Amino acid sequence: MKYRLVMIAILLALSAANLSADAADDFALGVEAYHAGDYEQALQIFKAIEDSGYVSPELYFNLGNSYYKTGQKGMAVAAYMQAEILSPRGDDIKANLQFVRSTLRDKVEDSLQNPIWQFVKESSLYFRANELTWIAFIIYLVIIALLIYQVFYKQKNIVYLLVIFFAAALLIISGSMLGINLKLNYYTDRGVITEPEVDVLAGPGPISDVRFTAHEGLTFRILEQESGYYEGIFANKLKGWVEISKAYQF
Amino acid sequence: MNSLRIYILFIVCLLTVVSLSAEVRAVEVEAQLSSDEISIDGQVTLTVSVAGAENVDEPRLPAIGGFNIYTAGKTFSSSTVNGVTTTSVKYKYVLVPQRTGNFLVGAIKVRVDGKEYSTEPMGITVVKGTSSTVPSQESRPDNSTENGEYIIDAAISKDTVYEGELLVYEFKAFQKRGAGFLSDPVYVPPSFSGFWREEFGWKRYSRRIRGDIYIVNQMDSYLFPVSPGEVEIEPTRVVVTPDVFSSIFNFDPFDSRSLRSRQRAMQPETLLTEPMIIAVLPLPRENRPRDFKGSVGSYKMDVDISSTEVTVDETILLTIKIAGQGNIKTISSPELPEIEGLDIRSSGDTTAVREAGGVVAGSKTFEYSIIPEQDGLYEIPALKWSYFDPETENYHTLSSKKYSINIKPAGGAAGDELSGLMNIPGDIKVRDILSVKSLDGNLERRTRPLIMNPVFIGMQALPLLLLAGVIIFRRRQERLMGDIRLRRLKRAHGLARKKLSSASSLLKSGNLDNFYGEISKAVYQYVGDKFNYSASGLTESKVVEILHEEGYSEAAIEEFKNLIRTADFGRFAPGQSGQESARQLLEQAEKWIVTAENEGKRVR
Numbered sequence: 090m091k092y093r094l095v096m097i098a099i100l101l102a103l104s105a106a107n108l109s110a111d112a113a114d115d116f117a118l119g120v121e122a123y124h125a126g127d128y129e130q131a132l133q134i135f136k137a138i139e140d141s142g143y144v145s146p147e148l149y150f151n152l153g154n155s156y157y158k159t160g161q162k163g164m165a166v167a168a169y170m171q172a173e174i175l176s177p178r179g180d181d182i183k184a185n186l187q188f189v190r191s192t193l194r195d196k197v198e199d200s201l202q203n204p205i206w207q208f209v210k211e212s213s214l215y216f217r218a219n220e221l222t223w224i225a226f227i228i229y230l231v232i233i234a235l236l237i238y239q240v241f242y243k244q245k246n247i248v249y250l251l252v253i254f255f256a257a258a259l260l261i262i263s264g265s266m267l268g269i270n271l272k273l274n275y276y277t278d279r280g281v282i283t284e285p286e287v288d289v290l291a292g293p294g295p296i297s298d299v300r301f302t303a304h305e306g307l308t309f310r311i312l313e314q315e316s317g318y319y320e321g322i323f324a325n326k327l328k329g330w331v332e333i334s335k336a337y338q339f
Numbered sequence: 340m341n342s343l344r345i346y347i348l349f350i351v352c353l354l355t356v357v358s359l360s361a362e363v364r365a366v367e368v369e370a371q372l373s374s375d376e377i378s379i380d381g382q383v384t385l386t387v388s389v390a391g392a393e394n395v396d397e398p399r400l401p402a403i404g405g406f407n408i409y410t411a412g413k414t415f416s417s418s419t420v421n422g423v424t425t426t427s428v429k430y431k432y433v434l435v436p437q438r439t440g441n442f443l444v445g446a447i448k449v450r451v452d453g454k455e456y457s458t459e460p461m462g463i464t465v466v467k468g469t470s471s472t473v474p475s476q477e478s479r480p481d482n483s484t485e486n487g488e489y490i491i492d493a494a495i496s497k498d499t500v501y502e503g504e505l506l507v508y509e510f511k512a513f514q515k516r517g518a519g520f521l522s523d524p525v526y527v528p529p530s531f532s533g534f535w536r537e538e539f540g541w542k543r544y545s546r547r548i549r550g551d552i553y554i555v556n557q558m559d560s561y562l563f564p565v566s567p568g569e570v571e572i573e574p575t576r577v578v579v580t581p582d583v584f585s586s587i588f589n590f591d592p593f594d595s596r597s598l599r600s601r602q603r604a605m606q607p608e609t610l611l612t613e614p615m616i617i618a619v620l621p622l623p624r625e626n627r628p629r630d631f632k633g634s635v636g637s638y639k640m641d642v643d644i645s646s647t648e649v650t651v652d653e654t655i656l657l658t659i660k661i662a663g664q665g666n667i668k669t670i671s672s673p674e675l676p677e678i679e680g681l682d683i684r685s686s687g688d689t690t691a692v693r694e695a696g697g698v699v700a701g702s703k704t705f706e707y708s709i710i711p712e713q714d715g716l717y718e719i720p721a722l723k724w725s726y727f728d729p730e731t732e733n734y735h736t737l738s739s740k741k742y743s744i745n746i747k748p749a750g751g752a753a754g755d756e757l758s759g760l761m762n763i764p765g766d767i768k769v770r771d772i773l774s775v776k777s778l779d780g781n782l783e784r785r786t787r788p789l790i791m792n793p794v795f796i797g798m799q800a801l802p803l804l805l806l807a808g809v810i811i812f813r814r815r816q817e818r819l820m821g822d823i824r825l826r827r828l829k830r831a832h833g834l835a836r837k838k839l840s841s842a843s844s845l846l847k848s849g850n851l852d853n854f855y856g857e858i859s860k861a862v863y864q865y866v867g868d869k870f871n872y873s874a875s876g877l878t879e880s881k882v883v884e885i886l887h888e889e890g891y892s893e894a895a896i897e898e899f900k901n902l903i904r905t906a907d908f909g910r911f912a913p914g915q916s917g918q919e920s921a922r923q924l925l926e927q928a929e930k931w932i933v934t935a936e937n938e939g940k941r942v943r
Contacts, residue, residue, distance in 0.1 A: 143783065150775070188772050192686060218788040233806050302691075
């Protein structure tokens, strides 16, 4: 029985490795198609890889490029933003995202934010969620080790106490950064306008007044979903309802 | 004589009234074809009129070989002229030929007030080729057909338009509130061939018609003729199937209509609107601008440039927006000049179209990237774009202003002072997106972040458990350190075992002299530790006393006595006891320690 389980586990591992190798081969084909100028084909390949459940910063980066080259700027912005979550310090991702944004009709500036909050947010997004998890976990282990040492040796040395205090502060900071990162990257529904021009309405229905007009590529945070409309809040703090078929949630 | 005259006058008047009354009641049934000769690709309307009666069953049409027959609705009219009331009901059918030849439309039977009437048979010829008959537009704008509970109507905003000018085809379907249908009516719009079409979805509202409330579904098709000439808009077709069950539940036993006609009413019915002919005029050739590309309507143009001063390694974005009313999607971009030193490339266009007060409005935006190839001063001339306005029947040309662009050599400060559109992190300056990347590592399966992994979350408890264990251990250790009695009590059994183990070693090595002493020490040490006495001060009688005080059994006490006496005998009379008796003493000591431990637990 044990032998069978081991065999099944080995077969599953081999099969997963094989699938991953196939996806990597497809990825290379997508890159080839892109270099050959067949952007539509490249897009199809990269999308198929994503649909089969694989992710990587390079995959989303290439998807963004393929979307941009096939004229889908909104989807390109969404793909680059997803790449940014996986590789937050990737300059090439930032470069392409900024380039595509520079070609958009709407140049919405972030509304003024508290500089401390802005710093905390940017610092939290500088790391991947898993990086922050490991940082916090290691600090946590260090604190536990220091406490065990304290149990045996009952240190009253001020330096020792400062080290414990400093480690605890670091744990709180890294934990908070992890929380902010998770909230912004994983627990925030974001949307991007995918149609050339979309009316942003005062309510969820075609009879509602038009508040303003948004153009392809403009991103927003989804607050609610109702009767085929997203309620979104845009970077400049303007709120409004957008028809679901004219936006992409990511 | 006078009374005779009055009597005759009265009789004459009475006869006149009776005659007039009889005239009102005269029932006339007539069938009429809109044409007796049609082409194979045409269609003919058959109208069955019943005048002078209201209570009319639906006509029973004979089989007409070579034709498909569609119900096209029923109209009811009533008028009173000079006190004479005329009522009439008209049933309309559309006959669509399936093959050429001469056909006979047999007598059509209609039951009126229980009496059956017949029409005269009619002949009809179907020939090859294109229909020469122009469909009648008499019924427009009241171009409606109905089945009583469902009425359709179509209208056009104009019947003469310029090529490319907007024409609105308005289709309305009126459904009586509460009317039941087996399935949603099937709407088959015309093909609108010869037109560019825009639609913005159904409008829904209600209207009161002849005292009944109808739900109106309206579809406006915004049409732009693509070429001059006469263009036909075919009929809109709607197939409705009345609900059998609601028909049964609404059965009126006093309704004189036969069950057969009721069953027929439950069959799917096809309603058709009238076809329409549109005259499309060509656009005038006089004063037509050279840059005119066919846009008709009313427009304005905005041209915007992202910067007029950049370095040679930066890109400028040129945006041309044409907004107004007309066929927005077919708007072409103004011609851009070729300028040596500047590479002007299209970055695509975006279109926004909406319905605005019965017209099509919106904008089309063309984007161009201007990529400098060398530094210098350049001029983008005024861009021109023309359209034809059907209101004024004139051509208009829109023009932008000229732009001067200063391209500085690469590395200059100009770019940094710009809007920052192309300043990329890490001071990378690009003209296009960076190219695709190869895989750096492996593709990973999409998973949740580590912190959401239940195994990892469970792992967080391990260091805490370790800390808790260490604290408990340390506290226990500290408690033992501060309480000698407790410490001795806790270690009594362990130390006794240790001593017995040592005695066993002595036995194995044949050192019987020390063996008996070790057994004795083990037992006294055990009792001393257990009850916090100094082992060296204990004697057999003292131990017996202690055991008695602590509530140990007589058997245990007796066993202790035997054990100690045997050990003492061995110690003080060496050579009297052999190896075997020493081994038995060891077993006895081990057994007594176990007994004492158990008795101790019991008495505590």
